[in-house]
Amino acid sequence: MAIYKGTKHEALKGLEGTSRRDFIFYANLLVSSSQIFGANTASPEACRQEVLNFLTRHTGIDRIEKINWLNSRRNFSLLPDEYFEWIENDERACCWAWGWLMINHLNEPSITPDGRKLYPPTTEFQSSLTIFPTNTKERLDSIVHFFDTLSRNLDEKKEIIGNMKTIWASISNAPHPLRFIDPSNDQQCDWAWEYLQKNGANMIHYSPINNKEKYLSAVASMDLADVHRDTKRIFLMNMKKAGDQKKYRERQAGKKPLNTFINEDSKQKLDWLAKQRGQNINKTLEWLIDREYDSHI
Numbered sequence: 001m002a003i004y005k006g007t008k009h010e011a012l013k014g015l016e017g018t019s020r021r022d023f024i025f026y027a028n029l030l031v032s033s034s035q036i037f038g039a040n041t042a043s044p045e046a047c048r049q050e051v052l053n054f055l056t057r058h059t060g061i062d063r064i065e066k067i068n069w070l071n072s073r074r075n076f077s078l079l080p081d082e083y084f085e086w087i088e089n090d091e092r093a094c095c096w097a098w099g100w101l102m103i104n105h106l107n108e109p110s111i112t113p114d115g116r117k118l119y120p121p122t123t124e125f126q127s128s129l130t131i132f133p134t135n136t137k138e139r140l141d142s143i144v145h146f147f148d149t150l151s152r153n154l155d156e157k158k159e160i161i162g163n164m165k166t167i168w169a170s171i172s173n174a175p176h177p178l179r180f181i182d183p184s185n186d187q188q189c190d191w192a193w194e195y196l197q198k199n200g201a202n203m204i205h206y207s208p209i210n211n212k213e214k215y216l217s218a219v220a221s222m223d224l225a226d227v228h229r230d231t232k233r234i235f236l237m238n239m240k241k242a243g244d245q246k247k248y249r250e251r252q253a254g255k256k257p258l259n260t261f262i263n264e265d266s267k268q269k270l271d272w273l274a275k276q277r278g279q280n281i282n283k284t285l286e287w288l289i290d291r292e293y294d295s296h297i
Contacts, residue, residue: 011055014067017074020044025078025148026051026070076154079147083161086168087143091136093168095206095220098139100164101146102205103224134209136216177222177232180240181215189215191246195239196221258285 012018015026027047030036036054040046051070058066087094133139147157181192193214197203202225206217225232262270274284 009052011052011063014064014071016071017078020048021078021144021148022074023048023051024145025074028149029070029073030054077148079154079157079161083158084140084144086165088140091216092219092223093172094136094139094143095216096168096171096223097143097164098133099205099220099224100167101143105146132207134207134213171223176219177236178215178219180243181218183212183215186211188243189218191243192218192239195242199235199239201225 015022017025021044024041024044024047027036027039027041027050030050031039031041036050039050041050055063055066087097133142147161150157150160152160178192181188183189189211193203193208193211196218201218201221203217203221206213206220208214208217222232222236227235270281270284273288274281277284277287279287
């Protein structure tokens with residue numbers, strides 16, 4: 001987590017945390033506890049300025065008490081950075097963790113004026129989102145912000161993220177669900193996303209804006225699929241077959257089958273030519289035909 005360097009201010013001395021994450025926490029804490037009003041918390045820099053303005057208004061023992069209070073709440077609320085390293089260093093894990101939180105941290109459903117419950121309920125995680133993430137960094141920021149603002153004590157937060165890490169370890173040790181998709185191939189990533197959407201996979205938590213995000217979201221949807229492993233295995237087997245058929249059709253585009261017989265001696269010569277040219281028989285035949293045709297026109 002980035003730290004502000006060279007920007008120390010007298011009023012900030014004594015704060016135990018001075019990272020962007022810390023200032024976001026301090027500013028939101030001051031707002032939620034009605035210590036400041038009309039605050040601008042749109043960016044880490046704005047949050048730092050709000051905290052600075054707040055502490056500048058206090059002097060002496062009063063400022064020391066405010067700083068001690070901020071430090072105490074920070075130490076009681078913020079998980080150390082190392083608890084997020086397994087997410088920060090793995091795009092797939094980060095995408096899964098974001099989806100897992102979207103699914104699993106439910107609030108009670110809201111109640112209509114006539115007493116009916118509205119479903120599906122929003123989640124604590126959804127409520128914590130300031131923006132809908134479109135890349136790994138934004139997902140990580142959303143996850144960290146959720147834990148920082150979650151109304152749980154530090155031990156409970158450690159338990160939640162510890163359970164998540166254990167679940168992820170089990171998922172990541174299994175075979176990769178989309179190992180037959182090349183993440184650097186835009187067409188394959190786009191096809192995988194479209195296939196999953198059309199064939200009943202739960203994709204509602206993701207809105208990818210490019211093919212890299214489509215790939216990560218497609219993988220996450222399979223990592224999150226709450227189905228029997230045999231059901232998932234059959235689904236992915238059918239998906240791979242569909243992908244192989246698509247690749248085959250693309251390779252055959254513009255080609256026509258040629259069913260014929262040649263004598264054994266000619267076949268041996270054709271094999272030798274193909275080997276010398278480092279080509280398969282189809283390419284060698286095309287070369288021979290093109291060369292002979294060109295000699296006549």
